[in-house]
Amino acid sequence: MSARRAEVRVVRAGALTTVQDAGRPGYAHLGVPRSGALDRPAFAAANRLVGNGAEAACLETTVTGCAVRPSRAVLAAVTGAACPVRVDGRPVAWGAPVLVPAGAVLDVGTAALGLRSYVAFAGGADVPPVLGSRACDLLSGLGPAPLSDGDVLPLGVDRAGPPGGADVVPCRGLGRELVLPLLPGPRDDWFTPAAERTLAAGRYEVSARSNRIGLRTSGPRLERAREGELPSEGMVLGAVQVPPDGCPVVFLADHPTTGGYPVVGVVPEEALAAAAQAPPGTPVRFVPLRGRPLPAGSRG
Amino acid sequence: MRALRAGAAGVLVETADGEQAQALHAEVLRRRAEGRLPGGPGPGGLLEVVPAARTVLVDGLADPAAFAAAVAGWGELPPPVPGSGGTVELPVRFDGPDLDEVAAGWGTSREGVAEVLTATAFRVAFCGFAPGFGYLAGLPEELRVPRRATPRTAVPAGSVGLAGPYAGVYPRSSPGGWQLVGRTDAVLWDPGRDPAALLAPGTDVRFTEVR
Numbered sequence: 001m002s003a004r005r006a007e008v009r010v011v012r013a014g015a016l017t018t019v020q021d022a023g024r025p026g027y028a029h030l031g032v033p034r035s036g037a038l039d040r041p042a043f044a045a046a047n048r049l050v051g052n053g054a055e056a057a058c059l060e061t062t063v064t065g066c067a068v069r070p071s072r073a074v075l076a077a078v079t080g081a082a083c084p085v086r087v088d089g090r091p092v093a094w095g096a097p098v099l100v101p102a103g104a105v106l107d108v109g110t111a112a113l114g115l116r117s118y119v120a121f122a123g124g125a126d127v128p129p130v131l132g133s134r135a136c137d138l139l140s141g142l143g144p145a146p147l148s149d150g151d152v153l154p155l156g157v158d159r160a161g162p163p164g165g166a167d168v169v170p171c172r173g174l175g176r177e178l179v180l181p182l183l184p185g186p187r188d189d190w191f192t193p194a195a196e197r198t199l200a201a202g203r204y205e206v207s208a209r210s211n212r213i214g215l216r217t218s219g220p221r222l223e224r225a226r227e228g229e230l231p232s233e234g235m236v237l238g239a240v241q242v243p244p245d246g247c248p249v250v251f252l253a254d255h256p257t258t259g260g261y262p263v264v265g266v267v268p269e270e271a272l273a274a275a276a277q278a279p280p281g282t283p284v285r286f287v288p289l290r291g292r293p294l295p296a297g298s299r300g
Numbered sequence: 301m302r303a304l305r306a307g308a309a310g311v312l313v314e315t316a317d318g319e320q321a322q323a324l325h326a327e328v329l330r331r332r333a334e335g336r337l338p339g340g341p342g343p344g345g346l347l348e349v350v351p352a353a354r355t356v357l358v359d360g361l362a363d364p365a366a367f368a369a370a371v372a373g374w375g376e377l378p379p380p381v382p383g384s385g386g387t388v389e390l391p392v393r394f395d396g397p398d399l400d401e402v403a404a405g406w407g408t409s410r411e412g413v414a415e416v417l418t419a420t421a422f423r424v425a426f427c428g429f430a431p432g433f434g435y436l437a438g439l440p441e442e443l444r445v446p447r448r449a450t451p452r453t454a455v456p457a458g459s460v461g462l463a464g465p466y467a468g469v470y471p472r473s474s475p476g477g478w479q480l481v482g483r484t485d486a487v488l489w490d491p492g493r494d495p496a497a498l499l500a501p502g503t504d505v506r507f508t509e510v511r
Contacts, residue, residue, distance in 0.1 A: 028348045028359075030497045031427040130491045140431050142491060186304035186312040232428055234350030234357025236307045258352050258428040266307035294303055294311070294368040 006074055006155045008121065011105055012067035013147040018136035018212075019125050020118075021057040027131055028257040034237060035137035035253050038212060038276030039116055040269075042080035046120035048164035049077035049097045056124030056156065057134040059147070061117045063279075065108035066147065068119075072102040074155065075122040079169055081114030081277060095169035114277035123158035138212050139254040177283040178206065178274055180250065180267045182240060184288055187230065187262035191242070195222040199264065199286050204248065208280040212254040214241075215275045217284050221246030222264065232258045238267040240286070248286070250275055303368035310359035311368050318353060318437055318465070319379060322425055324371075325351035326380035326502060328358060339367030351426040351501045353435075380423070385502025388486075390469065391510045392417070392460050396480035402445055402462060413481060414509050416443065417460075422467060422505040427497065432471040432489030434499030439465055451477035458483045460507070467507075469499065 010017075020043065023036020037043035037060055047056050059066060065083055070076075077097050078085045085094045086107040092098045100106045108117055127134050127144045136143045147153075188196065204219030222242050235241065235258060239251045243261045250267055252275065265288065267275065278284070301324070306312040315321045328349050331337045339361045341347050350357040361367050394414040403413050416439075424434040445462040452475060455461070459470045461478025470476060471489035488498050499505060 026346050026348065027431075027496075028350045028357075029427060029501050030431055031429065031433060032431045131496060142431065183305060183307055186306045231353035231355075232426075233312060233352040233355040234306075234348075234359075236310045236348075236357070236359045238307060256428075257350060258426070263306070266305075266310070268308050294305055294365055 005157065006070055006072045006123070008068040008070045008074070008153050008155065010066065010147050010149055010151040010153070011069050012107070013149050013151070014061050014064040014066035016062040017066040017147040018060050018138070019057050019127055019144045019147075019153070020060040020135050021133055022055055023135045023253060024131045024133035024137075024142075028234065031140070031257050032131065032142065033137055033139050033254050033257060035135040035143065036133065037118065037135075038253055039080050039118065039273040041273055042116075043118050045095075045169050046077050046079040046118040047124075049079070049095070049169075050075045050120045050122040051163045052120060052122065052124050056120065057127065058121075059119040059125065061108055061119065063115055064110050065117060066119070067105055067107040068153075069103060069105050070100050070121070070155075074100055074158070075163060076100050076106055077120050078108050078117055079120075080116050080118040081111035083111045083117050084109035097163040115279055116276055121155050123156035126154045126156040137254050139256060177285055178278040179285050179287060180271055180275065182265035182267055182286045182288045184265045188264050190224055190226050190230070190262040191264055192223045192225045195224070196288070198222055199248070200288050202286075204284040204286070206278045206280050206282045206284060207247075210280065212252055214252055214255055215250040215278065217248050217250070219247060219284075222248065224262070230260050230262055232260045235259050235263060236266055238269055238272055239263045240265045240267060252276060301371060301374070303371050305364065306357060306359065309361050309364060310357060311361060311364045311371070312355055312357045313371055314355050318425060320377065321351055321354050321356055322423065322437065322502075323377035323379055324356045324374075325349065326384060327374065327377050328356060329385075329502065337367070338370035339363035339365070352428070353426065380502065382421070383504055385424070385500070385504065387504040387506070388498055389506050389508055390460075390484050390486050392482040392484045392507045393510045394482040396460065396482045398448070398461075398479035399481045402479050402481055405445060406443060417467065417481070417507045418509050420507075422507070424499045424501050424503045424505060425466070426501050427499070430471055430474055432497040432499065433468060434497070434501070434503070434505075436467040436499070436505055437465065439467065441465065445479050447477040448479060451475055455480065456483070458485060458488070460484060
């Protein structure tokens, strides 16, 4: 491929399509969320398939996909939520590098499994980085705005290596239920023993009010052992916060860095990709883990 | 101090009060800078240190249990060294819409409020609410200010407000319920600048009056 700059024009932005990369970790103390692609393995696979480095920015679609028209021939790949992919109306491969000719329309269709597809272009989406990242952060408004019809995205200089092959491209959303391991703490002691049993055995489902900030659930209320307010405190990615309605919220990439409702446990990062692909109505099961206890004088 | 588990790589340390949280935050930063943080990340590892009202969250630890064990032995920590987190002077026009209300609450005049605020040594205890919004600790307990009963739908960027034990400056226009006492032209938050946040946790802050 030559090193000429290219751009893609947004023909159909879809329900919510954002530019995402590995995010901007390291700024939580300033109130800046990590942000970045919700399904990290799918994002990484998309970049690998077109020969990009791990830091290149992709598009993250939501349910209805998107359609774009490149100004010159560009290698693209779609991963994440499984969906029909077409070039000028002809079906092409999902989960594989596809050469999109200049002026042709790459249409990423509605997700058949999962919610969010990742669209990588050789060279990456080259919008101006903010604090070292091109990720669109919907909580704090940092980074590029969500795509609109007619937007033009510059692509980076395609000095991509050869497209990567893949034996297996991860595709989530195949499970009939979302199983989320849970490391208890820091505020599990704010809940009754009954609440702990409810959380482990309760039938929760993914709420339609979920977004990039958090996966909201509906189901049995978790009863608090202590009332009163918790002074705002730092929250990690995957924190399961219990707001006054008693239903757990699993915090995803755009989560607030501090919060004032108790966090009953934390879902490990590797389990969050599945959470990002679980449609509303998916049954959710929390599986409390026994983490290595913290030493005496502290509480795990 | 109590160390609580916060995920696979995080520890939330709960302190007795806000002063101890600030002292612990300064201690963690000092040890990190010296490369002596117990259980800290390996080379190139990213550590998030997020102070808050009565806690400090440390995430990205290689060995959270080792960190927790060490913190439990630190005991009572000395207050942070003034200036150790940098010092910022903020020129403020004390003409905010809630200045009369705050003055009445403090039993003083509008000028009296400005005098108290310019004489107070503030320190950014933590950030939250919006990128670059610092919670400035330093007011005596008896000068706590209630939040407004009805938050404003839009508070202009640069507005200086008070709420509870804290002072704060709105980095950008946003809704807000703090009592507004003045305005500054200082740019609190600029992602294109290094540092992006003028008021990072641990920064000492002085208000000066612009007439």
